[in-house]
Amino acid sequence: MDTSDPGHAVVIGAGMAGLLAARILAERHLEVRVIDRDDLVSEPQGAPRRGVPQGRHIHALLPRGRQILEELFPGLTRQLIDAGAPAGDLLGDARLHLSGHRFARTDANLTTVSVSRPYLEACVRDRVRELPNVTFGPPTDVLGLALTPDRERVRGVRVLRRADGSAEEVLPASLVIDAMGRGSRTPSWLREHGYGSPAEDRITSDLGYSTRHYRLPAEVLGGDWGTLQGPTPARPRGGVLARIEGDRWVVTLFGLLGDHPPTEPDGFTDFAASLTFGDIDEALRSGEPLDDPVAYRFPASTRRRYERLRHFPAGLLPIGDAVCGLNPIYGQGMTVAALQALALREQMRGSAPPEPRRWLREVARIVDAPWDMVVGGDLAIPQVEGPRTAKVRMLGAYVARLHAAAAHDPRLAVAFARVMALVDPPTVLLRPGVAGRVLRGRRATPVPGGEMPPASGHPHGRSEPDPHEEVHR
Numbered sequence: 001m002d003t004s005d006p007g008h009a010v011v012i013g014a015g016m017a018g019l020l021a022a023r024i025l026a027e028r029h030l031e032v033r034v035i036d037r038d039d040l041v042s043e044p045q046g047a048p049r050r051g052v053p054q055g056r057h058i059h060a061l062l063p064r065g066r067q068i069l070e071e072l073f074p075g076l077t078r079q080l081i082d083a084g085a086p087a088g089d090l091l092g093d094a095r096l097h098l099s100g101h102r103f104a105r106t107d108a109n110l111t112t113v114s115v116s117r118p119y120l121e122a123c124v125r126d127r128v129r130e131l132p133n134v135t136f137g138p139p140t141d142v143l144g145l146a147l148t149p150d151r152e153r154v155r156g157v158r159v160l161r162r163a164d165g166s167a168e169e170v171l172p173a174s175l176v177i178d179a180m181g182r183g184s185r186t187p188s189w190l191r192e193h194g195y196g197s198p199a200e201d202r203i204t205s206d207l208g209y210s211t212r213h214y215r216l217p218a219e220v221l222g223g224d225w226g227t228l229q230g231p232t233p234a235r236p237r238g239g240v241l242a243r244i245e246g247d248r249w250v251v252t253l254f255g256l257l258g259d260h261p262p263t264e265p266d267g268f269t270d271f272a273a274s275l276t277f278g279d280i281d282e283a284l285r286s287g288e289p290l291d292d293p294v295a296y297r298f299p300a301s302t303r304r305r306y307e308r309l310r311h312f313p314a315g316l317l318p319i320g321d322a323v324c325g326l327n328p329i330y331g332q333g334m335t336v337a338a339l340q341a342l343a344l345r346e347q348m349r350g351s352a353p354p355e356p357r358r359w360l361r362e363v364a365r366i367v368d369a370p371w372d373m374v375v376g377g378d379l380a381i382p383q384v385e386g387p388r389t390a391k392v393r394m395l396g397a398y399v400a401r402l403h404a405a406a407a408h409d410p411r412l413a414v415a416f417a418r419v420m421a422l423v424d425p426p427t428v429l430l431r432p433g434v435a436g437r438v439l440r441g442r443r444a445t446p447v448p449g450g451e452m453p454p455a456s457g458h459p460h461g462r463s464e465p466d467p468h469e470e471v472h473r
């Protein structure tokens, strides 16, 4: 098939990566067919669905991701706000606690919108559905790739509809996007066709989530839209509380290294009370639970190194979690998928797909920074296994010191938040202007239960940061 002709594209997976890829391919005048196992028509819109079980848990949309979504779907931010999703600044209207320090409060000019994953996905899906050359198929399993006889390029996908009496068929396409998420079957399909499997990088953090929704009084968190507490080496657990659409709050608690929050209601609130800072615990005390907690296990961040394979079929493009599933406590996955969608736009030559090697290298380049952040964060916890090179140890110590200084220095807080939001690359944190402030900065002692062992005397080892105790030069 001559891929320079406008043709057909199949997107496997209607998660965020698949929807954004479909949006880009549609503007390149391809006939785009989006295939998913789930019923995307008759199932309730905006409700969690089976193919995306992580959708029941907090899904922070980082500011860079919001910017890209707004660029691809003008008016989306307004639509979400009109549906009741709060929008606000990452530092000015929310509370960020990292390495046991509460970041200085300041306007970082990093607007985000706090919305549930199912609702965000439903809004984006509706926009994609409106595109005249995009169609969504009925619930269908993609079983494998169909390749040309020389196995050099894709000519479609083998599918089986989820309906009685269905038979396997081939959907023809000159371009196939693998947006199947972390469970992507591309590695085994490549093996099947003699390409070999990609090497896989893996950092095992044995993370567990537990999530519950609440109705809370309006004055909770002093009007802020959310609070995040990251793990610390001494206490590798944390949580997020955020207001979302529908006048609800979502609480996701998490713990690494098998220290998983319970789903039993009392255990859930006890876990919240054990966190280093008291915001979530206090908020929940005045809250009305709307459902029972649900759990999610995330054993490891994994990164498939497709860019290192010697051969790769032309016309097959993996994207999103199919390439790299990042520890979700950093909230980067949807934004990484959005950055890759922009790269797809850059690399399409008319309606012809990018050259595979160029695509895979670019995807790897986009993943590098968030992967390094996740690996650095996970390896800051001594029990997490992984290669602690001199660079990793040095950067870990530097970032911990930056977090301490950011408790008092709004400029450092903003610099770090911009990197975390995937607006700036991590290298900006090493620039002299930032490094000088880190090295000269006031060195706050993390609150008890942060870096230090839990305080004795408190039932959960929690205490509020004491501004007098916090500072030592």
Ligand SMILES: Cc1cc2nc3c(=O)[nH]c(=O)nc-3n(C[C@H](O)[C@H](O)[C@H](O)COP(=O)(O)OP(=O)(O)OC[C@H]3O[C@@H](n4cnc5c(N)ncnc54)[C@H](O)[C@@H]3O)c2cc1C
Pocket (backbone or CB within 6 Å): 012, 013, 014, 015, 016, 017, 018, 035, 036, 037, 038, 050, 051, 052, 054, 057, 058, 059, 060, 061, 062, 140, 141, 142, 143, 179, 180, 181, 182, 183, 184, 185, 209, 296, 298, 319, 320, 321, 322, 328, 329, 330, 331, 332, 333, 334, 335, 337
């Ligand atoms: C617990 C958890 C919390 C997270 N929190 C955040 C967060 O706060 N912020 C953030 O940005 N990201 C977060 N993420 C990551 C985020 O969910 C993903 O990065 C993002 O959704 C992009 O994923 P995707 O579209 O590549 O895959 P997915 O969203 O997983 O979608 C894959 C789709 O492919 C379909 N599919 C799979 N195989 C087949 C097949 N063979 N045939 C047909 N269909 C198939 C599935 O049904 C599904 O619809 C979190 C992830 C987890 C696990």
